[in-house]
Amino acid sequence: MSGCSSHSLKKITDESGFSIEIETNDDKYNILFKEDLKRFFSNKFNSYKKYKLNTTIKFQSSNTLSVSGTNVLKSTKAKINYYLRNNETNDIIDSGSITTFPALSSSSSSLYTQQKSIDHIKERLIKSSAKSLYMRIKIIISKLS
Secondary structure, three states: OHHHHOOOHHHHHHHHOOOEEEEOOOOHHHHHHHHHHHHHHOOOOOOOOOEEEEEEEEEEEEEEEOOOOOOEEEEEEEEEEEEEEEOOOOOEEEEEEEEOOOEEEOOOOOHHHHHHHHHHHHHHHHHHHHHHHHHHHHHHHHHHO
16 A cells, blocks of 8 residues: 555656657548547646547448348448657657457347447447547557567
8 A cells, every 4th residue: 555655647658658749631530530539548637638540430230131131230440540649849750540349239120220220339439439549559669669
């Protein structure tokens, strides 16, 4: 217990924290993606943004058969394109893309239900994609230090 209480919260956060400015497109899903990324990259103690992350998220849906082969399901994947730039030198540090595992949506006769199901899947894919991208950027920046 004494080991944990001897460090201040600011010091612990500053040791592993880094500030990143995030830019995305202005559509609904990219804005949600940006907000999830902000939660991961938030650093309240450092207002200077050393890095800039440009990213976009796109979705691709296709029809696939269920296990029994009678129902058609929608398979949805997210693809994230990104590049990370140093704001001081304007050099691109890393760029690439991440593709998620497909998520399946159930079939329904209602178009409203189908659309809502796909919307929920996209929101879940956004959350998992933001975490994956955060982990990748964190590893890249830790290698630079």
